[in-house]
Amino acid sequence: MEPLHLIKAFSQVRRYQLAQIDGISAEMQTYIPKGFRNHLHWQMGHVIAETDNLLLKTTGERQLPTSFQYFFANGTSPNEWTGEPPTWKELTELLLSQCNQVRDAIGSEKSDSAYKLEPHLYHEWLHAGIINTMVKLL
Template sequence: MTRPDSAIFGQLEAVRSLTLRQLDDLTPLQADLIPSGFRNSIRWNAGHLVAVLERFAFKAPGIPSPLPPSFRTQFDFGSSPASWMDQEEPVPTLEELLELLRDQPGRVREALDGRLDEDVEPYTTTTGILLSTPREYLSLGLYHEGLHLSVIKLYRRLLGL
């Protein structure tokens, strides 16, 4: 019988695989293009996915993250590549982000396997969704990744990639 935890980790790996398929064939220059009328690039979206899942998976349960603090200011909600010039820390390259995206689901599984239903510091999203277990955080993370996967696909289409 499959453990209940396996399903969400499997979904995380499957969705991440779809995201990586949209990113793997891009050049760094292509990943930094911003479609007219938008404020972010494909590289920003990739970094944003890493940053948000990192926060959802590790911060609430109090697990240390290996990402530098600058990662959050570079890729969190409200940030954009326009602010990267003002940063002291270098912004991760596309290749570095791809590596983080590939490794992150395994790190999440390793850290949270058997802990998905523990009570953690609750968080209410800007849309009013209350999250109080790692499973709830990861479920929202899957939805969030799907949204940004759609954005990446849209950007590719708008940019002719």
């Protein structure tokens, strides 16, 4: 897939994720459905944290505080949190702003950086599906 198509696909999945969570009450943002280990708040933070990992691999720099990894890295759970995670509002803003960060990091040229985004898109869509399922269960 060409870099511009990858960037467009990344923006599309992020818009889809935001549409899925639009109007979710504060109570439902942190409700963990039966059979799940995490809630919507964690799901949103997780895709942001994983995109920050992608940006680190691409640019050599993290865009977010390392606390994001504590709260949202693979294998973590809100049941283990101590401290306050980023707010829902912060997460929704980051979902959008990371689209620009990814675009700037990847660029429009054919490069190794652009192709790092392709497997990341599978991860984004996987969590979009989980978010969709969780919203239906709420």
